[in-house]
Amino acid sequence: MEFQRYWLTLKRNWLTAATVLGSVSLLTTLSLKAQEPIYESQGKIRFKRDDTTSSLTGLAGGELGRFDPIAAENNPLNTEMNVIRSVPIIQDTVERLDLRDEDGSLLEYSDFLRRFRLGSERGTDIVEIFYQDPDPDQAKAVVDTLMAVYLENHLLENRAEAVAARQFIEEQLPDAEASVHEAEIDLRQFKEANQVGDLEEEATAAVSALEDLRRRVAESEAELANANAESYAFYSQLGMSPPEAIAVASLSQSPGVQEVLAQLQEVESQLAVERVRFEDEHPMIVALEERKTNLELVFDQRVNQALDGQTIQPEQSLQIGELKADLIGDFVRSEVRRAGLTNQVSTLSHAQEAYRQRIASLPRLEQEQRELERQLEAAQSTYSLLLEKYHEIRVAENQNVGNARIMQQAYVSDEPVSPSIRSYLATGGIAGIVLTLATVLALDAKDRFIRTIKEARDMFGMTLLAVIPFHKNAGKLSFLPGDQAASEVIVRDLPTSAISETYRMLQANLKFLSSDHPLKTIVITSSVPQEGKSLVAANLAMAMAQSGHKVLLVDADMRIPRQHKIWDVLNERGLSNVIVEQLDLATVAKEVATNLDVLTAGIIPPNPTALLDSHRMETLIEQYSTNYRFVIIDTPALNVAADAPILGKMSDGVLLVTRPGVVDLASAGLAKERLEQSGQTVLGQVINAVIPEHEPYSHYYYTREYRADDHSTSRSLEPERSTRP
Numbered sequence: 001m002e003f004q005r006y007w008l009t010l011k012r013n014w015l016t017a018a019t020v021l022g023s024v025s026l027l028t029t030l031s032l033k034a035q036e037p038i039y040e041s042q043g044k045i046r047f048k049r050d051d052t053t054s055s056l057t058g059l060a061g062g063e064l065g066r067f068d069p070i071a072a073e074n075n076p077l078n079t080e081m082n083v084i085r086s087v088p089i090i091q092d093t094v095e096r097l098d099l100r101d102e103d104g105s106l107l108e109y110s111d112f113l114r115r116f117r118l119g120s121e122r123g124t125d126i127v128e129i130f131y132q133d134p135d136p137d138q139a140k141a142v143v144d145t146l147m148a149v150y151l152e153n154h155l156l157e158n159r160a161e162a163v164a165a166r167q168f169i170e171e172q173l174p175d176a177e178a179s180v181h182e183a184e185i186d187l188r189q190f191k192e193a194n195q196v197g198d199l200e201e202e203a204t205a206a207v208s209a210l211e212d213l214r215r216r217v218a219e220s221e222a223e224l225a226n227a228n229a230e231s232y233a234f235y236s237q238l239g240m241s242p243p244e245a246i247a248v249a250s251l252s253q254s255p256g257v258q259e260v261l262a263q264l265q266e267v268e269s270q271l272a273v274e275r276v277r278f279e280d281e282h283p284m285i286v287a288l289e290e291r292k293t294n295l296e297l298v299f300d301q302r303v304n305q306a307l308d309g310q311t312i313q314p315e316q317s318l319q320i321g322e323l324k325a326d327l328i329g330d331f332v333r334s335e336v337r338r339a340g341l342t343n344q345v346s347t348l349s350h351a352q353e354a355y356r357q358r359i360a361s362l363p364r365l366e367q368e369q370r371e372l373e374r375q376l377e378a379a380q381s382t383y384s385l386l387l388e389k390y391h392e393i394r395v396a397e398n399q400n401v402g403n404a405r406i407m408q409q410a411y412v413s414d415e416p417v418s419p420s421i422r423s424y425l426a427t428g429g430i431a432g433i434v435l436t437l438a439t440v441l442a443l444d445a446k447d448r449f450i451r452t453i454k455e456a457r458d459m460f461g462m463t464l465l466a467v468i469p470f471h472k473n474a475g476k477l478s479f480l481p482g483d484q485a486a487s488e489v490i491v492r493d494l495p496t497s498a499i500s501e502t503y504r505m506l507q508a509n510l511k512f513l514s515s516d517h518p519l520k521t522i523v524i525t526s527s528v529p530q531e532g533k534s535l536v537a538a539n540l541a542m543a544m545a546q547s548g549h550k551v552l553l554v555d556a557d558m559r560i561p562r563q564h565k566i567w568d569v570l571n572e573r574g575l576s577n578v579i580v581e582q583l584d585l586a587t588v589a590k591e592v593a594t595n596l597d598v599l600t601a602g603i604i605p606p607n608p609t610a611l612l613d614s615h616r617m618e619t620l621i622e623q624y625s626t627n628y629r630f631v632i633i634d635t636p637a638l639n640v641a642a643d644a645p646i647l648g649k650m651s652d653g654v655l656l657v658t659r660p661g662v663v664d665l666a667s668a669g670l671a672k673e674r675l676e677q678s679g680q681t682v683l684g685q686v687i688n689a690v691i692p693e694h695e696p697y698s699h700y701y702y703t704r705e706y707r708a709d710d711h712s713t714s715r716s717l718e719p720e721r722s723t724r725p
Contacts, residue, residue, distance in 0.1 A: 017436045024432030037416035041139035043129045043147050044408035047077060080404070081118045081127055084150050090116075093146045097138075116142075126407060136412040143410035154404050162393055169390045176383040183376035190372055194365055203362045206355050213352040220345045227338035234331035256302045264295040448664045452695055456658045456687050459668050463513075463684035465655070466506035468536065470689040471499055488535050488566060491542040492593060503543040506686060510655075513683055521621055521631040521651035522683065523556075525644035527671035529637045531659035532688040534562040537634040545596035549629035552589065554599045556647055557636045558608035561601030567592045574602025578620065579611050585624070597628075613646045621650045638671040645678035653683035660690060 083089065090112050093099075099107040119128040129146060133139040271288040278285050450456050457464055471490055491500045510519055524540070526533040534557070541553040554575060555563035564571035569590045577583050578599070589597040605611055624631045633651060635644040648654040654675065658668070675682055 016439060020436045020439045021432045024435055025429070028427075028429075028432070036134055038132045038134055038418035039136040039139050039412055040130055040132045040417040041136070041143045041410040041412045042408070043143040043406070043410040045127045045129065045147060045150070046405050046407040047080065047125045047127065048403040048405075049125075077120050077125065077127060081120065083153075084118060084127070084129065084146070085113065085116070089146065089149055089153060092149045093142065096145050096149070097141055099138075099142070131410075132417065140410040140412050147406055147410075151404060151406065158403075166390065166393045169386050169393065173383070173386055173390065176379065176386050179379040180376070180383050183372065183379045187369070187372040187376055190368060203359065203366075206359050206362070210352060210355040210359065213348055213355060217345060217348040217352060220341055220348055224338065224341035224345055227334060227341050230334045231331065231338050234327060234334055237327060256305075260295055260299045260302055264292065264299055267292045267295055448666065449661055450658065450663050450665060450668060451660050453660065453687050453690060456660060456668075456685070459665065460656065460658070460672055460685055462656060462682055464687065465509040465684035466502055466686045467690050468502050468506075468532075468686065468688045469499055470691045489538055489542055491539045491546065495546070499539075500543070503539045504547075506540060507543045507547065510683065513653075517652075519652045519683070520625040520629065521633065523633045523635055523644055523648045523651045523654045524657060525635045525648075525654060526637045526657040526659070527663045527667045528639055529560070531637070531657050531662050533637070533657040534566060534634050536655075536657050536686055536688055537632050538563060538566045541596055541598075541630070541632045542593060544630050544632075545593055548595065550595050550627075551630045551632065552597050552599060552624050552628040554624070554631060554633045555601040556612060556633050556643060558601045558604050558611070558643075559636055559640065561604070563598055563634055564600040567598050569598060569600065571600040571602065574600035576602035576605050576608075576611060578602070579614065579616050580605070582616070585620075585627075609641055609643055609646065612643050617647075618650050621647075638674050639667050642674075645674060645680060648675075648678070648680045653681040655683050656685050657688050658685055659688045662689075 087109055090109055094107050094112060099112070101107050101111060115132045117130045119130065120126065121128070129143050131139050131142045131146070133142065267288055271285065271292060274282070274284050274288060280286075450459060453464075453467060471488070490497060491503050494500055510522070513519065524533050524537040534555075537553060541551045544551045553563060555561050556575060558576055561571060561574075564574075567590075569592065573583065573588050578585060578588055585599065588602075589599045592598050611617065621631065621633075631651075633647055635647055638644055644654065656671070656675070663671075
């Protein structure tokens with residue numbers, strides 16, 4: 001529906017549209033001829049992810065110029081394209097070629113970019129460089145120079161990265177070497193302080209030694225228990241402790257002690273014999289006592305010498321037999337073995353405890369050793385890696401040639417790229433069409449006229465009684481004396497036409513408006529002149545007359561009367577004469593057809609409104625409505641005079657004629673307001689001179705005229721049925 005409306009707008013303004021389109025086409029042609037040919041050069045640079053030379057050598061330094069995007073969605077080619085169009089690259093190219101503008105100054109960066117563009121075919125690693133210039137040689141030189149400048153910058157940038165990396169590694173190498181030396185010293189000091197060799201082997205050996213010690217301690221303790229039992233048995237039999245037994249054995253085997261002991265025993269025996277014989281005071285007894293005392297002193301001295309400070313019980317016998325001597329010997333040997341076993345058990349227990357403590361400290365020592373070894377390994381790894389990278393980057397610094405190559409030197413086509421006749425004309429055509437449509441739409445937006453039936457109905461909101469199609473003779477009435485007017489009474493001249501049928505439908509609709517009180521006097525008016533109200537009045541009157549009703553058509557438009565021209569009759573006397581001179585209607589009215597009389601306007605008075613707004617006029621209307629079945633009154637437009645509202649109050653109702661394309665919205669609104677303010681009885685609305693092709697909505701019209709003789713049909717002058725949505 002909107003497209004149809006725009007199409008109709010374009011048809012209404014076809015002359016303006018054609019003018020705009022023609023003007024744009026002419027300007028496009030002239031501009032095309034005035035254009036200077038522009039040539040475009042094209043060069044191509046291919047990019048690789050890695051530097052080929054570095055990749056072939058297998059050195060890690062080749063990653064310095066590697067194309068890896070920072071963000072996953074970024075394309076490295078876009079970054080390089082921005083580098084190519086950067087200010088330093090462009091300015092260097094301009095200075096090398098000494099590119100200057102029309103004023104003789106070096107070409108500005110913005111001016112260069114207007115001639116320059118970059119492109120990249122999707123799915124490739126190739127950047128295309130384009131430059132346009134009227135001089136093809138200059139265009140080629142610019143592209144070649146620009147690619148050379150970019151490659152130089154690209155190579156310097158990659159090598160600068162290698163130099164920066166080398167300098168950084170050179171600064172780090174002394175610290176890395178010092179870290180290795182410090183880690184080695186810490187590990188050595190740890191091993192020396194904790195007497196650490198191979199902790200894993202030491203732990204294995206310590207566990208094995210601890211198990212052996214445990215076994216040996218158990219065996220020694222068992223032997224010690226046996227030795228203790230044996231010593232206790234000897235002690236029980238001998239009744240002396242081991243030191244005493246040793247002392248007794250020593251004294252029994254000492255010749256000096258035994259000799260003195262034997263003499264002492266002999267003196268004691270003599271003393272016992274002599275006591276029997278003599279008294280204690282006897283010299284013999286005294287001499288023996290004195291000898292005994294001396295021997296005892298000698299005995300004690302010799303015992304002390306033999307015992308070397310040891311003491312024995314006094315009751316111990318110093319003269320033992322061979323058996324007791326053997327027992328004492330076995331006792332002493334058992335005691336010696338027991339002491340040795342005790343010492344052995346103690347020594348083994350101390351060794352066992354030392355091994356236990358060592359084994360308990362091994363996890364801590366292993367942890368500390370592993371930590372120190374890891375520090376040493378990390379320092380050595382860092383140092384080795386830095387040293388390796390240092391040598392690789394030294395080589396990469398000298399071999400790096402970048403990962404960008406010129407794939408195609410600048411190429412200039414023989415044909416200029418601008419102006420392109422086809423694209424230029426296409427652009428001009430599109431611009432012309434757009435400008436034409438914009439102009440037409442602008443005119444339509446500023447159009448304040450009613451253009452369609454829907455707009456007319458929406459504006460007035462009245463009952464639509466008839467839609468009268470446009471006729472080719474509409475608007476051809478003559479206003480000059482002597483001119484021959486074309487007949488426009490379609491109902492009379494073309495009774496079987498679609499327009500005639502429309503007037504008959506209008507007559508029928510008027511009849512149906514008030515079945516209880518039939519209409520007799522109808523005032524026909526319009527909002528503005530030229531809407532065809534006089535033609536509608538004439539044809540409606542003719543349709544009523546053809547239906548057998550006696551009809552009087554009154555031309556009450558005393559400003560620009562037209563009915564006498566429509567019916568081709570004289571206007572020497574008419575309505576003004578009847579009112580002023582009080583003439584009889586029969587002497588003034590003219591019979592133009594069967595049952596149809598026409599009362600022309602007559603002599604134009606100086607004040608038509610005063611004549612119409614008179615009691616005489618009201619009396620005449622009542623008289624005419626009595627003598628005629630219908631009285632049709634043609635009045636001036638509502639915005640011209642107040643005649644129509646005055647006569648409307650004297651009649652049965654007002655019929656408003658609207659012609660799309662003639663009446664504007666302001667006039668239509670004013671006419672509607674006047675009808676409402678004057679309290680008119682508005683019968684309805686007749687939309688006149690409608691062009692079906694200009695209507696975007698569905699309206700049906702009679703498209704054939706019927707003949708009474710053979711009921712055959714033939715094409716009428718009106719267009720066929722319009723069924724546009």
